[in-house]
Amino acid sequence: MRIENATLADGRAVDVRVEDGTVEAVGDLDSVDAEETVDAEENLLLPGAIDVHVHFREPGFEHKETWETGARSAAAGGVTTVADQPNTDPTTTDGAGFDVKAECAANACIDYGINGGVTADWDPDSLFDRPLFALGEVFLADSTGDMGIEADLFAEAAERAGEAGVPVTVHAEDADLFDESAIEGDLGGVGRDADADAWSAYRTAGAEAVAVERAVRVGGETGAQIHIAHTSTPEGVDAARDGGATCEATPHHLFLSRDDLDELGTYGRMNPPLRSEARREAMFERLADGRIDMVATDHAPHTREEKERSLLDAPSGVPGVETMVPLLLGAVVAGDLTAERVRDVVAANPADVFDLPRKGRIEAGADADLALYDLDAAREIRGADLHSNCEWTPFEGHTGVFPEWTMLRGEFVWDGDEFGAVAGENVRD
Ligand SMILES: NC(=O)N[C@@H](CC(=O)O)C(=O)O
Ligand SMILES: [Zn+2]
C-alpha cells in the first residue's frame, strides 16, 4: 500500500509505503505496479497515539466499559495503543488476575499493554512472571477501587520493579495533606447541581508535589524507573522533573479547571481533581515547552447514573481516550501548540519512555499505526458522537479534530464511519 500526499507533523510532504503491517519507506515514492493507493490529500499524518493510562474496566465493571467499546473509542480518536490499569475486579495484582484481563483484552481492536497493580495482598512472584507493561498505577492514596497502599509497601514494590526492569507508574497524592474540612457538613445537590468545587478543595494541590517527591526518592533508593501518572499541578510536574522521573498530564487538567465545575458538577469529580485556572495555564505552558513528557488520558468511564449522585457518592473519573488527540489538534488549530509537540506527547515520547521500539514514529521499520487528520475539519465535541460505553464527555462543546481514518499495523481500524475487524495484540508479548 502507498499512502500518497501526506503531510507529517514536521511539515514534510511525503508518501508512505506500508508492507505486511510495517512502514517500509517514507519519502517521495514512485508507485509500484498494481499497488493499492490511499490519497491523504495533504492532510496531517500522525503516528497512532499511545495512551499509557486507561481504565477499560473489564473484568468486573462491564457496564462502564469493555475492551471492545474502550478500544473502539480509542481507535475513533486516533489512539492505536493503550495501557490498562489494574483497578478491575479481580484486580490485576497476581498472575491469575493478569491472565483473566489478558483474555478480555483479546477483544480489543487496537494494541495494548496490561499493568500490574500493588495491594497488601498482591503476589509479586506470579505477577512479575507475566509480560507487564508497567507496575501501576500504584496508588499512594485511595481512588476508584480503594487500592491505596502504605509507604513501606511502595518501597518494596519499587524494589521488585527495579530488579525486573519494569517501570513504575505512580498515582501521587498524599492523603495526609487532604483537607477533610472541605467535605464536612451538607454539600447539597446531586449531579450537575452539586457543589463539586469542594472536591478540589479537599484533595489539595499541595498533596501532589509531596507525594511526587516521595515517589522519586524511593525511585532513587531502589533503582526503579518512576513515571508520575496524571500530574495535575505545575509543582507536581516540576518535582517529577527535578527528581529525574517522567510524567504525564491528562487532557482534563490541560483543558478544564475549577472554573468549569459549576457546569460539570459531579461529572467533573476525579482524582487528582481539577485545579485553579492559574494552575491549568501553568500546566499548558509546560505542555507547550516540553516539560511534560506525554499526555495520557486516565480514561475512567462511569455511567451517567453513577455520576448523577451527590458529590460524596459519585465515583471519581472521566472518560477521555477518544478526545485526547482531537483536543490537542484543536489547540494546534488555535495556534497554542505545534503539530510536532502533539506528535511527541502522544506518540514518540510514550514510545521512548515505555520502550516500544516499533511504535510512536512514522519511519521505516515501525508498525504502520497511523491516523490522518484534516485540520480544516475541526468540529464541536459531543458525547453523543463518541464510542465509549459511558456516552458522555466532560469536553462537551469544546473544539476537536477527529481522525479521517485510523490504521493499526496496516489495517484500517476506523474509516471515519465504521470499525474494521482488526485484532489488537499485547505489545509486551
Ligand atoms: N482518576 C480517577 O478519578 N479515577 C480512576 C482511578 C485513578 O486513576 O485514580 C478510576 O479508575 O475511576
Ligand atoms: Zn490515578
Ligand SMILES: [Zn+2]
Ligand atoms: Zn487512572
